[in-house]
Amino acid sequence: MMKNEYIPYPAIIEEIRREAPDTKTFRLRFKDKKLAETFTYKQGQFMEVSVLGAGEAPISITSSPSRPGFLELTIRAAGMVTKAIHSLNIGDCVYLRGPYGNAFPFEEIKGKNIYFVAGGIGLAPLRSLINLVLDNRKDFKHIKILYGSKSTDELCFKNELELWKSIPDTEVWLTVDKPCDGWGCRVGVVTELWKDTHIDPNNSVSIVCGPPIMMKFVIAKLTESGFSDENIIMTLERYMKCGIGKCGHCNIGEKFVCIDGPVFSFTQVKTLPHKEGVI
Amino acid sequence: MKIKILKKEDLKGLLKEVVKEWNVYAPQRNLGSDLWFETLPKAGQELDQAIENIVLGDVNTVISPKDIFFPQLESCFEFSADSIKETVEFSPKFLLGVRACDLRGILFTDDFYKRNFQDKYYLSRIKDRFIVVKGCIKPPRVTCFCTSAKTGPFADGGFDLQLVESSDAYFVEVGSRKGEEFIKKHEEFFKDPANNVTEIIPQIKSKAAESVELKMDFQKALELMAKDNFIPEENYKRIGERCIYCGGCLYVCPTCTCFNVFDNVKDKSGARLRNWDACVFEGYTRETSGHNPRKEKWQRTSRRYEHKLKYDYMVTGTSGCIGCGRCLSSCPVDIGISKFIQEITEKRKMM
Numbered sequence: 001m002m003k004n005e006y007i008p009y010p011a012i013i014e015e016i017r018r019e020a021p022d023t024k025t026f027r028l029r030f031k032d033k034k035l036a037e038t039f040t041y042k043q044g045q046f047m048e049v050s051v052l053g054a055g056e057a058p059i060s061i062t063s064s065p066s067r068p069g070f071l072e073l074t075i076r077a078a079g080m081v082t083k084a085i086h087s088l089n090i091g092d093c094v095y096l097r098g099p100y101g102n103a104f105p106f107e108e109i110k111g112k113n114i115y116f117v118a119g120g121i122g123l124a125p126l127r128s129l130i131n132l133v134l135d136n137r138k139d140f141k142h143i144k145i146l147y148g149s150k151s152t153d154e155l156c157f158k159n160e161l162e163l164w165k166s167i168p169d170t171e172v173w174l175t176v177d178k179p180c181d182g183w184g185c186r187v188g189v190v191t192e193l194w195k196d197t198h199i200d201p202n203n204s205v206s207i208v209c210g211p212p213i214m215m216k217f218v219i220a221k222l223t224e225s226g227f228s229d230e231n232i233i234m235t236l237e238r239y240m241k242c243g244i245g246k247c248g249h250c251n252i253g254e255k256f257v258c259i260d261g262p263v264f265s266f267t268q269v270k271t272l273p274h275k276e277g278v279i
Numbered sequence: 280m281k282i283k284i285l286k287k288e289d290l291k292g293l294l295k296e297v298v299k300e301w302n303v304y305a306p307q308r309n310l311g312s313d314l315w316f317e318t319l320p321k322a323g324q325e326l327d328q329a330i331e332n333i334v335l336g337d338v339n340t341v342i343s344p345k346d347i348f349f350p351q352l353e354s355c356f357e358f359s360a361d362s363i364k365e366t367v368e369f370s371p372k373f374l375l376g377v378r379a380c381d382l383r384g385i386l387f388t389d390d391f392y393k394r395n396f397q398d399k400y401y402l403s404r405i406k407d408r409f410i411v412v413k414g415c416i417k418p419p420r421v422t423c424f425c426t427s428a429k430t431g432p433f434a435d436g437g438f439d440l441q442l443v444e445s446s447d448a449y450f451v452e453v454g455s456r457k458g459e460e461f462i463k464k465h466e467e468f469f470k471d472p473a474n475n476v477t478e479i480i481p482q483i484k485s486k487a488a489e490s491v492e493l494k495m496d497f498q499k500a501l502e503l504m505a506k507d508n509f510i511p512e513e514n515y516k517r518i519g520e521r522c523i524y525c526g527g528c529l530y531v532c533p534t535c536t537c538f539n540v541f542d543n544v545k546d547k548s549g550a551r552l553r554n555w556d557a558c559v560f561e562g563y564t565r566e567t568s569g570h571n572p573r574k575e576k577w578q579r580t581s582r583r584y585e586h587k588l589k590y591d592y593m594v595t596g597t598s599g600c601i602g603c604g605r606c607l608s609s610c611p612v613d614i615g616i617s618k619f620i621q622e623i624t625e626k627r628k629m630m
Contacts, residue, residue, distance in 0.1 A: 003397075005396050006356070008363070053542050053544040053549055054542060056542075211568070245396060247556070248537035253590055254590040276573060277564065277578060278572070
């Protein structure tokens with residue numbers, strides 16, 4: 001019998017961590033034991049998450065495929081579905097289908113310096129690759145994580161930011177628009193971090209995710225720093241319904257962000273029709 | 280191609296047989312003056328009356344038969360507090376009187392729903408399907424341009440049977456094995472034609488093609504659209520000023536497949552539904568944050584034309600426009616793809 005891609009499967013919330021005033025990380029496990037054991041995904045992919053009655057929304061996976069057995073989604077309460085998810089507690093059930101979309105490169109970027117540049121909740125999808133890279137630390141050269149958010153409160157994964165900093169040859173640079181008292185890092189947009197640390201384009205690749213305006217400025221800055229288009233990798237956000245290339249909402253030119261992306265190189269992004277709004 | 284003859288007066292008897300095994304969809308004029316694909320009742324006076332209301336002349340339905348396989352609103356699954364029940368429709372469907380252009384639309388949509396991930400709802404609905412095309416002797420609309428789009432007025436293939444109308448009978452072209460089996464099963468209704476049929480049918484078809492008056496260089500339009508940024512923004516802005524963004528042209532379009540998904544809930548149970556959506560709506564690409572990559576009207580106008588005439592052609596090798604003329608005939612402000620094509624190929628202002 002043909003598989004019905006639209007049918008989601010129940011998953012139990014095992015853990016909830018508050019990241020920011022409006023953002024929580026949910027650790028989930030499929031209710032069906034066999035499904036839970038066989039479920040795999042790749043860094044950069046996303047899930048379609050349902051709260052029955054509220055609807056369904058695409059959410060990028062934040063956990064790393066190098067740490068199997070569970071699935072983590074970091075969700076900001078913004079719309080109908082995400083607000084409904086935020087109202088749930090440990091032991092409650094959501095419905096999942098996926099994983100969908102392509103993945104961040106991994107094998108291809110071994111032996112390189114990696115620059116992760118994130119804005120706000122844009123760090124969530126990057127975290128999947130960051131932890132995968134860190135779990136294979138010896139395969140990579142220098143790693144820098146440049147992260148900016150609106151305020152100190154809104155920085156996600158605070159404990160992990162500290163942890164990442166402590167790993168050899170791994171740097172974390174932070175900036176916020178509105179600092180709290182005693183903030184020791186930079187104030188301003190994420191491109192301000194170029195003043196704090198040297199950005200070396202040689203044998204390097206950059207992975208970018210954040211709000212559209214931030215992406216534009218970061219890409220310009222990376223290009224200015226000497227990064228080739230091919231070495232700027234980004235994950236695109238787009239209003240989506242089905243996640244499998246049918247409903248049409250995320251269509252740009254002949255591409256679907258949900259199945260041809262969400263990960264694109266800047267080279268690929270440049271071939272998309274910009275008048276249809278890319279970033 | 281095997282050819283048989285079906286007398287017009289025998290159609291009623293044939294349908295009464297067919298309706299026993301199939302859900303029969305045919306263009307009917309039941310209420311008002313418009314024509315819609317509707318199912319035939321299974322028996323009795325209602326069936327007789329419905330058969331009387333079938334129109335196979337030179338009129339086409341308001342909406343293409345796409346909604347038989349892709350309904351305007353359908354259920355994906357039903358749910359209660361702790362369970363999900365898939366809702367899939369798979370009844371056998373017999374379509375009588377599909378126009379050649381609309382057949383192309385159906386085949387185009389089939390291909391789309393089979394590509395990459397398979398869409399179970401659509402594919403279940405088409406699984407058991409029999410299509411009888413009725414070629415147009417005269418164009419049903421003044422906005423028809425099938426001869427330019429090379430989609431009609433008669434189909435070259437893809438049907439089970441195709442009716443070629445003559446005075447008191449139809450020549451029936453058999454286009455598939457299913458079609459052959461059907462003829463065999465209902466052989467009492469189908470007679471062998473006279474020897475000169477191979478001359479008569481091409482004559483009828485070419486006369487029909489000649490009667491389509493609206494003509495344009497469709498292929499040239501596709502080639503021009505394939506060039507990067509060939510259409511200046513100003514053109515889309517000009518159309519955008521006139522367009523009221525009602526989405527009507529997309530709802531009537533045989534190849535438009537976009538849908539929205541939402542939950543309809545009452546107490547603790549409900550259903551996940553999907554319904555037609557349209558890329559010209561402002562909310563179509565608006566994200567939760569409020570950011571909208573296609574906020575400007577002209578961006579959506581550009582999307583609408585370039586999807587049909589550029590990207591569909593790029594991906595599938597055929598245009599997403601099948602020349603049925605519905606977009607223009609249904610538009611309250613006189614915009615249509617044919618006019619767009621005339622503008623770019625003939626360099627004259629049409630809108």
